[in-house]
Amino acid sequence: MRIAKLGLIVLVLLSFSVSFANAQGTGEGLTIGFSQIGSESAWRTSFTEAVLAEAKERGINLLFSDAQQSQENQIAAIRAWLAQGDVDAIILAPVIATGWDDVLKEAADAGVPVVIVDRNVDSDPSLFVTRVSSDFVHEGRLAAAWLVQATSGDCKIVELYGTVGSAAAEDRHKGFMEVIALFSKMQVIHSETGNFVRTEGKAVMQSILSSEDPANICAVFAHNDDMAIGAVEAIKEAGLTPGKDILIVSVDAIPDVFDAMDAGTINATVELSPFMGGPAFDAVAAHLNGEKLPAWIPVAGKLYTSRAAYDADH
Ligand code: GZL
Numbered sequence: 001m002r003i004a005k006l007g008l009i010v011l012v013l014l015s016f017s018v019s020f021a022n023a024q025g026t027g028e029g030l031t032i033g034f035s036q037i038g039s040e041s042a043w044r045t046s047f048t049e050a051v052l053a054e055a056k057e058r059g060i061n062l063l064f065s066d067a068q069q070s071q072e073n074q075i076a077a078i079r080a081w082l083a084q085g086d087v088d089a090i091i092l093a094p095v096i097a098t099g100w101d102d103v104l105k106e107a108a109d110a111g112v113p114v115v116i117v118d119r120n121v122d123s124d125p126s127l128f129v130t131r132v133s134s135d136f137v138h139e140g141r142l143a144a145a146w147l148v149q150a151t152s153g154d155c156k157i158v159e160l161y162g163t164v165g166s167a168a169a170e171d172r173h174k175g176f177m178e179v180i181a182l183f184s185k186m187q188v189i190h191s192e193t194g195n196f197v198r199t200e201g202k203a204v205m206q207s208i209l210s211s212e213d214p215a216n217i218c219a220v221f222a223h224n225d226d227m228a229i230g231a232v233e234a235i236k237e238a239g240l241t242p243g244k245d246i247l248i249v250s251v252d253a254i255p256d257v258f259d260a261m262d263a264g265t266i267n268a269t270v271e272l273s274p275f276m277g278g279p280a281f282d283a284v285a286a287h288l289n290g291e292k293l294p295a296w297i298p299v300a301g302k303l304y305t306s307r308a309a310y311d312a313d314h
Contacts, residue, residue: 032284162227
């Protein structure tokens with residue numbers, strides 16, 4: 001009888017050591033909840049697909065929740081996972097920056113580490129392990145710098161804003177405005193949200209083209225490619241030539257934007273890598289292995305003005 005008990009104890013210890021060993025590397029065998037914003041843009045869909053594929057590749061049991069751009073849904077999903085009591089970690093792509101303190105504290109109290117991906121939260125950094133993301137301010141600066149050189153610093157600009165209150169929109173705006181402020185003839189004459197959605201980007205651009213003198217609009221800065229592509233349709237319907245009469249610069253580098261570049265309707269985009277799942281899973285595994293992580297794990301992106309240049313880098 002004693003040998004049987006000893007054997008059972010050894011088996012239990014072995015199973016812990018195996019899962020611990022897995023946590024040390026790729027995260028294999030872990031159960032991780034991923035709270036995704038939604039599917040509002042082509043980039044978001046690519047990001048989701050990349051995370052799901054990475055989890056499958058690593059043998060991670062990923063619990064996926066699409067919040068349809070609702071913070072309430074994201075918080076509910078996290079609370080459900082905490083109540084289940086069987087998640088090893090949570091990865092959160094927060095739709096907006098505010099309103100996360102309570103649920104992050106609940107996760108911390110439950111001993112469930114949280115990694116933030118993509119957009120940011122304004123909560124105390126002690127409430128999450130790390131953040132994996134691009135530098136949105138830099139993306140805005142790159143877009144502005146390209147537009148300054150393309151127009152010799154003289155351009156009246158329409159800004160198609162992303163989701164108000166999201167770190168991506170607020171910080172792209174901040175970086176863009178920092179650079180154009182250096183040039184007295186660079187001016188944003190109209191800024192309006194299209195919520196990162198293609199159809200909304202088109203509708204907002206249609207409205208602007210009917211309220212502003214189109215001849216007065218030199219360029220569009222769209223916070224993402226989907227809204228830029230929507231604006232292309234609106235500009236064409238107004239009888240103008242996008243990419244020439246009105247220059248267009250945006251962010252994300254989705255496949256459709258390179259089709260637009262081939263057609264000459266969009267001039268530039270700043271790349272946003274959708275491959276943040278790997279670094280996020282690595283961070284979870286490292287944290288569970290007791291490693292200290294930096295507060296931010298940056299993901300780089302360049303500005304591209306042609307498919308050839310993008311393909312040369314990928
Ligand atoms: C930015 C990301 C943005 C993308 C949009 O990291 O949050 O959200 O630029 C998406 O395409 O909607």
